[in-house]
Amino acid sequence: MKQVLLSKTFRGDQVSATKQHPFYKMLTVLVLVLWTVAVLYPLIWTLLGALKDNQQFMLGKPWALPKFPLLWSNFTYVWETYGFGSYFLNSTIVTGASTLISLLLASTSAYILARFAFKGSGALYNLYLSAMMIPMILGLIPLFFLLNDLHLINKLFGLIVVYTASALPFGIFVLVGFFKTLPKELEEAASIDGAGYSRTYFTVMLPLAKSGLVSVGIMNALNIWNEYIMGTVFINDPSQYTLPVGIAIMQSEMQYRTEWGPLFAGLLLSMIPVIIIYVVFQRQIAEGVTAGAVK
């Protein structure tokens, strides 16, 4: 039912609309257009800035278009000199691994919580749920010392571990809801065919849950790709920086070495993958947003 509803929702269908006063309608359109500018202009401005040299920044004409020849070299400069190449690689490794591991851990538990009632299963579900309401910043200090004891500080693996853990409650919450919507007959048929529990899960249920897994995976991947605070606390070795950490460091160095063009190029580089993901998976993202917040 929910799936039907959501897919209708995000194909851009409109519900029947009432006639309204043309003046108010024009006013609304004006607001929409203004907000479009407010959203897009800072991004376009970043692109323009990424193609300028310092002299053009100092002119005090932020509206001006970059002069020719465009400084595309700003991009190669941050990629090589500032280590954005390695930040990019680190972010990709951490995001990919954490997303996959958390999907595995969340989906298995979610399947049990949705289908196999046992003593305490309700309490366990509530425990995961309540973790979404607790300010995680309180755990930041102990987590630092825990990772330190485990020798996981300054290691990408350490970040993968904490990101995986932080992605679990959301994944469990959404996937429990998802598994509950799947018809039980399929499992019964599989068990009549003699498939064991885990084979039923991996060959029948998991493929059916694909769209739920995709939504959860993308939401978590976006959050992890963008995560800053744990990255900056748990990683101090420049060769292990993720993109947000690298950008923050670069920004703080701007007081000593002014390289605005490369900084803007770096901002843009870090946005490109998420914007591509957004364009491709727009509908799944919208579904992830609604699935996470419907209580």
Add this chain to the structure above:
Amino acid sequence: MSQRAKRKFFIAAFIIPTLVFFCVFTLYPIFRGIYISFFDWSGSAKNMDFIGLDNFHELLKDPIIWTAIKNDYFLVVGKVIGILLLATLFAIAITRLNIRGSSFYRVIFFIPNIISVVVIGVLWRYVYNPNMGFINSFLSLFKSEQVQTAWLGQENTAMWSLLWPSIWAGIGFYMILLIAAILSIPSELYEAADLDGASQGRQFWSVTLPLIWEQMKVSILHIVMTTLNGSFIIVWIMTEGGPDNATQVMGSYLYQMGFRQYHMGYAAAIGVLILILSFITTIVLQRLLRRETIELA
């Protein structure tokens, strides 16, 4: 193995790894954080002195924490009002007003939500930059002399300047939520309202708002939670709590105390304060926002 034993084994195999992971890396740090808040501790293994509630006593006397709490709630109130007004307006416009290109607006308005807070913070820092940013040069168009306001550098403008990018970055998410809520309202209700001659405004107050109230409530609570727990990142990137602690929020103060000045116990106490205030605020709001919810079968 008997069928029952198999079932038990299967349940355990699927539940336990996740639970262990969750307990070690999520639950344990939270409880450990509460524990540390009763100690005087710089982070080194040896000197960890139990001091009871002293950290909290000190916290109450610390003028910076009061500024931080005030700033946190400034952001909470500002974001709730700003985000919900605009997100509701946009959601209505996109679903109910028959505006051409409505899905274009929906797609564009969500973009800031997928960008890292760090990128947003750095970007807006330059937007506000007195010389290089476009805010001042835009304002200069309307004035005879060049505007030179250091938006993030002076106490009376800094918090407002932090609020704007927070709203900018937050709207899309709640707009999507409200769009979904509005689209799940049966169109017969609007048709009936049309037949009765109800105006667009009337329909909003009598049909749309009561039926999306649940999602509005969820949105408000979600904004409150995410702001109290996460607003410090944008603050840290844009002002580091300055000038002179004027933009400090609880989270940034925790970070500074813990990882810059190594007062781990004190920082943990700030964390406990955030936890307590989040709970209180959530409970109070849930009371205030309670209203007959209308369930459509």
